[in-house]
Amino acid sequence: MRLYMKYRLKEGPAQAAARAGFSAATGYRIDQDRRLPSQKKAPRARRRPDPLAAIFDTEIVPLLQSAPGIRPIAVLDEMLRRHPDLPGNVRRTLERRIRDWRALHGEEHDVMFRQVHEPGRLGLSDFTEMDSLGVTVAGVALDHRLYHFRLACSGFEHAHVILGGESYVALAEGLQNAIWALGGAPREHRSDSLSAAFRNLDADARKDLTTRYDALCAHYGMQPTRNNRGVAHENGSIESPHGHLKSAVRDALLLRGSRDFDNLGSYRCFIDEIVGRINARNGKRIELERALLQPLPVQRTCDYEETRVYVTTTCGFVLRKVFYTVPSRLIGHHLRVRLYDDRLELFLGGTALMTLQRGRAGPNGKHGHVINYRHVIHALRRKPMALLNLVYRDQIFPREAYRLTFDRLLEQLPQRQACRTMVELLSLAHEHNCEAQLAQALQQCLDDGQLPDLDALCSRFEAKRTNSMPEVNVQLAPLSDYEALLDDMATEVTA
Template sequence: MDYRKTRSPEAAAARAGFSTATAYRLEADSRLPSQKKAPRGRRRPDPLAPYWDAEIVPILKAAPGIRVIGVLQELRRRHPDLSRNIRRTLERRIQAWRAVHGPEREVIFRQQHEPGRQGLSDFTDTSSLGVSVAGERLDHRLYHFRLVFSGFEHAHVVLGGESFTALAEGLQNALWALGGAPKEHRSDSLSAAFRNLTAEARDDVTQRYAALMDHYGMIATRNNVGVAHENGSIESAHGHLKQALEDALLLRGSRDFADLDAYRAFVDGVVGGRNANLAKPIALEKAALVPLPKRRTADYEEKAIPVTSSGGFTLRRVFYTVPSRLIGHRLRVRIFDDRLECFLGATPVARLRRGRPVSDTKGGHVVDYRHIIHSLRRKPMAFANLVYRDQLFPRSAYRRAFEALQEQGDPRRACKVTVGLLALAHEQACEAELAEAINAELDAKRLPDLAALRERFRPATAAIPEVVVELAPLGVYDELAAVGAPNVGAAA
């Protein structure tokens, strides 16, 4: 075309290396081949043409959130002869329509975070991990704390619900493990702590939460209710943490732990390994944290409860046994997420596992047979209809023994032998060994012989050694006095 400005078509084509025919073709139409190509038309009739404007668009306008499958089902209900194979076509058409005519969508605003500014708290359900303790499935969740800038995280096993007590204990554990506190603490409004509480109780929880924040010099903020992405820095981390725990459990080869402390140590190890990969940003953020106070604040609730003649007390629909010598006294009970600590005045007298009600209509029991066995030995038939009898067995072997004895048709003997077995386990401190012996007898289709077991677990009698004392002759003292006399004179 540049040559054509000053030359004839034949000369311009020759200079450019084209044929004369090409020159005259370009002279007639200078468009590129791609511009001349006509768009491909439909290869088959549009299956949605009869319904799009008349039925589909009105449905999309009336119900903006409806799924494509819902629109398809409605069309097939109205037109049974409509093919099922139009789903993909309908999805593409609706997606394109919504991009142009659909409602405005929410925009996520990415934030720039500075070191030491914000820490997040949340709870996550971990029932999918299938963890058990001593063979019993562990119903629990994790309190999860995370720093937004560095990604430092801390996890605490919670046995109850999302209570203020669990939050206070988990948060303080995280801050003291970190060695500092962020300037701002964000949570999901502590809805679980306030749920089903009276106005007075809600005010109490709010005041304690404000006191907790003041103690560590943090500003409390909350995300909007139901807007999970405002806590996105920890919501997304929940899935990563649970996947890391799942991988570690698979490598461990077992999901059963000897006790709760072993499982907590396992979780701490997994979280510690994740934090080790973020050593540099964590070190950078630690320098910007607020220094910790001299001591922790209370992470428990406290109640004053009397011990009844039943040998225990009832707290939040759960009955707990304590040593019977405390009957008639009023205990000061500190309520933690997983335990109760009981004080008589300032003296600690008992530490109990925290129990939960069985259901909304049925309470629970936390019973230690050692607290009542001395009274039960004097009245063994009380065992037959004891309200917490099923919770009294420390191991399944003792329950098996009682059931096997009951099958013999003599309830009096069943109660007496079972109480005797529990007393033997307590007096000789042989609960586990006695359980193994009982299981062995029952597996051999024999009932446990209480007299034989008492003889077997009776402490071995040791012979008293004969001690011979040889007295020194009295003349030795005279010799000592004679030796020491000149020294006394020299000193004088």
């Protein structure tokens, strides 16, 4: 029919009908009524009575007007409560009717405005939870997040494993790692207002955090911006890639066949490899945008918080609800602490002392402990009974086998003898540097149902240490050789 009407513009009914492939009579009939066949069909009439006719305008519409966000299923439940004789199979009819009413009379929706991203202009940072993936390190569940950086134009990504919550330290470390890996800095950096970092902070602390963040961006020549609080889609250029990155990590874990890693470093390498594959797909665009980035400064700026602590007579200090042990010779000193996301660096004046693993307080506010038995073992040897009711007794054991051994000793020996034996075992591990080997020997004793023989273990590991020391014979040169060298040098000078 469309072909006939096309030819009918220039030809008569018979000629147009012949070209369209039907009779001239059909052509004359079409000329009398030029509506399409689909337009001639009568509207489909209702085949059964409308079950909502009596209540939609009088009850459902006022309900939708008073509570615009109510769900259709809630409306149905309310109508069934008011009208028990209403059939229960009207759910789809009610949902369609409500959807049509809201399209005509409902509230206006928020509109997403697609943006043109200029190369080298915008970089975004955000954090995403990773606990749902069930990653473990040495059999222990890893409570962590990912710091995620992305360039809006080319799609360059960088991810960094964060052990604590959202904080300035985590943002500063992750952002600088991303910028230095990229080789340049964008002109603008956007974050999500660091809502978790600002939580529970007073006004002065919030101002200090904002000042440090502004100084960090100024160091790299970036303009700091934030999206409106609670409006996540304003950071859509990184919120959506969050899901893609987590899906890629989940798939890689399934292909790997295990979610357990030997240590945190191997897990971080695993994440870097996944992000590297994502960046390889966008390699050409990244190279084009890299040429338009700002040059980096000579060096990084600080990505830590600094504070001072006092080492008490307990051979340690408390920082952020976590007790850390240090060598007892530091008791009574004030130490300078650089607080990173995963570690603490200790300084005595300007002298670097050591690096400690950062601990976290418990979820219910319970104090945490980061204990190194080597710091206190010399004192425990003088006071072995202190081990019995020690506040951080479980944390002082370097491996699980030591803790299980002490439990076995307490079951089968008097408390004084059990404490003394356990302290001597820890001292043996410290003095002979055989912590792992001694743990294996203790685990074997536990499996055999026997108590450890302290004398036998001391003899065993002392013998190993003696045998491991090689005998070195040094043949000294005679002094006459040196005198001959001096005579030769004097002869050369004279000549």
